[in-house]
Amino acid sequence: YQETKDRAEWMDMVNRLTRAIGLSLDMTDVYDTFTAALRNLVDFDRISIAVPEGDNLRFLAVSSEVPTELGTGVTIPLKKSVAAWVIAHRSTNIENDFAQERQFPVDETHLRDGLRSAIRVPLFYKGEVFGTLNLTSRHPNSYEDKKKRIVLEQIAGQVAVAIKNALLYEEAKRACEEAKRAYEELNVAQDYMVRSEKLRALGEMAGGVAHDFNNVLSVILGRAQLALDSVEDPRLKKSLHAIEQAALDAAKTVRRLQEFT
Template identity: 30%
Template sequence: MYDRQSARILIIDDEKGMLDLLSYELGGQGYQVVTAQNGREGLERVKRDRFQLVITDVKMPGMDGVEVLQEIKKLDPDLEVIMTTGFGTIETAVAAMKKGAYDFIQKPFNLNEVTNLIEKVLERSELKSLVALYEASKAIFSSVRIDSLLPILADLAQKLLRADDASIMLPGLDGKLAIAASRGLEGEAEKAARLALGERIALGQAAQEPVIFEGPIHRDPRFSDLRLKDSILSAVVCPLRSKDKVLGALCAARTASDVPFNYSDLRHAQIYLSQVAQAIDNARLVQELENKMEDLKGAYAELEKMKDELAQAEKLRAIGELAAGVAHELNNPLTTIIGLADLLIEDGDPSAERMQDFSSIKSQADRCRKIIVNLLHFARKQRFEMRQASVNEIMENTLELVKYELQSSGIEMVKELDQAVPTTRLDPNRIQQVFLNLVTNARDALAGRERPKLVVRSSYAGDLIRVSVSDNGSGIPEKVLQRIFDPFFTTKDVGKGTGLGLSISFGIVKDHGGAIRAESREGEGTAFTVELPVTI
């Protein structure tokens, strides 16, 4: 049911007696009545004030009632208009209805008939407002993301309450109230005034119910500290509550219209607020849920990574034990073979053919011994000689070792070493072993490629140093990429690789508290990244 005391009715008629009669009768029933003696005066009042109903005569000098009706519908299509005339015809009534009039009354009229019609019009207007609130609720709950929801809420508040501006205020990270979204506000001074209303009225009254602030604000001693560029004449200021929790505040202000907010506006605000608070609460719950889901995804990814690293470490341990046993078993007979080969070379038949055979035996035995040394390095927990060192300097020394090989292979070498990378505590010899392995692998991958290119980079972020070695070689297939850190796994030809280089590098980096990973695209190239913690 609408509230009569908040219903404003404009009566336009060139007969003063009719204006006085309707003003007296309708005013006595509790309506707020404003009068105008001609069409142009009536239109000016519609432009300045807010009305729920206009009653206008048809036959008036200058601008007749039908013209007034047309102009009113241009200004406010939702404003209802009742036409009255003592010289009406069916044609006039039809023309008025076609142009948007709610109804047509013939003079002289019965006052009861007029008041009954007014009640119907205002009830319809109230129903339209409630329908608008329902439509607003559908728009509100269509969005569950807080960043897109808040502008919708401010826009709807401005329209539903017919305010010149509206703002949604929520606590920031520092706990202080801040404007999260607004419509019709631009200047910082204007925003500060709305924040003051939110803090001192909505939240300053134990955050209970919406209230109407009656301005102008510049005359209110509570806001004498504000530098105001506009004057808030009237405002609806509301705490946003969800259950027992205060979420923030909403402020809808009128600065251009002299018509203050009334009880009907306050009731609409209360209905709207219940939806706003629930929508904000829902959006926040969705956001919290999404954040938790992201955290869970991150935790799951980290768990999977740890599981893979644990499986890799267990695999290395098992194979390491096997390798150590094999190495020890082979080491003694191999030492005998090498020693006898040396004796045969020194004391044997000097014929070229036999000497070549002995040299071949010695060469292959030495290769076997190097493999055994690598096996023992892989199997045993080596003692590191830790000290502060620069990864950039270690990489520079590594590249110097292979400089000639890279140049002779026609490989373009690009260095992008960040000089801001700090020193860290590590074993320089072991880390150089890792870098050398990655660079030589990249060199091998570039064999036969057009415009071969090898890029080394270093960077520093947070507490991690990153060093990458990338090439534009043939790349590594996905199935192979999953196994490259497995011991004895190699894609090189027989005799050209033991399959231990990356396994040993993996162990060295892991023992430094770091990580090593590979990314590759077939036909495009491969990039290895070593991450080391910054320690002192």
């Protein structure tokens, strides 16, 4: 009778958890919800979700009752990790006592942190393992109960879908943000190109005006110099020299304008 009652309670918890985590696409909300629910089922002092990223394993989320260097966002080599074993074997890994036997390099860290036993459950999505749900305890043999392991695997199946959906949602958000930034950068580039084209057109126009103005100045300067050679009146010569100098000064200004354009 007690076994049937326990199973009914566990299945009820699985159903309630499934409904709860299905209401959110936020990774933190999903993680906090199922972490709180799991405390009613199994003993753990640290819980984490880890996913492979290339040659590394990244901890997406970590909650720990004891100090740890393996916090959220930390990466460790995937090779020879427990996650690599779980992914390769597509099955749950249980270690009953780190003090007696340590199968993986990370177990040394767990033992230093005062942890003694662990269970690592594969997270399946569409038939593929994309990560692991990891629970560790300060007590040895915390995960020997086969019935609880089965229930934990059932919960992990529901959690995996919610986590994957949250990850896909985050990827979609990042893609939208990147697209928005790219669009803004494109607008900036287009504005720059428009301004550059306007400046280029203005430069061409200024160059044309300078050329025409230079032709006019050449005529004025030439006429003034011819007149200087043919007049004797000092006052008239003075006026013609003023015209000549003004034309020469204007020609210098035109040359500077041509150099700029």
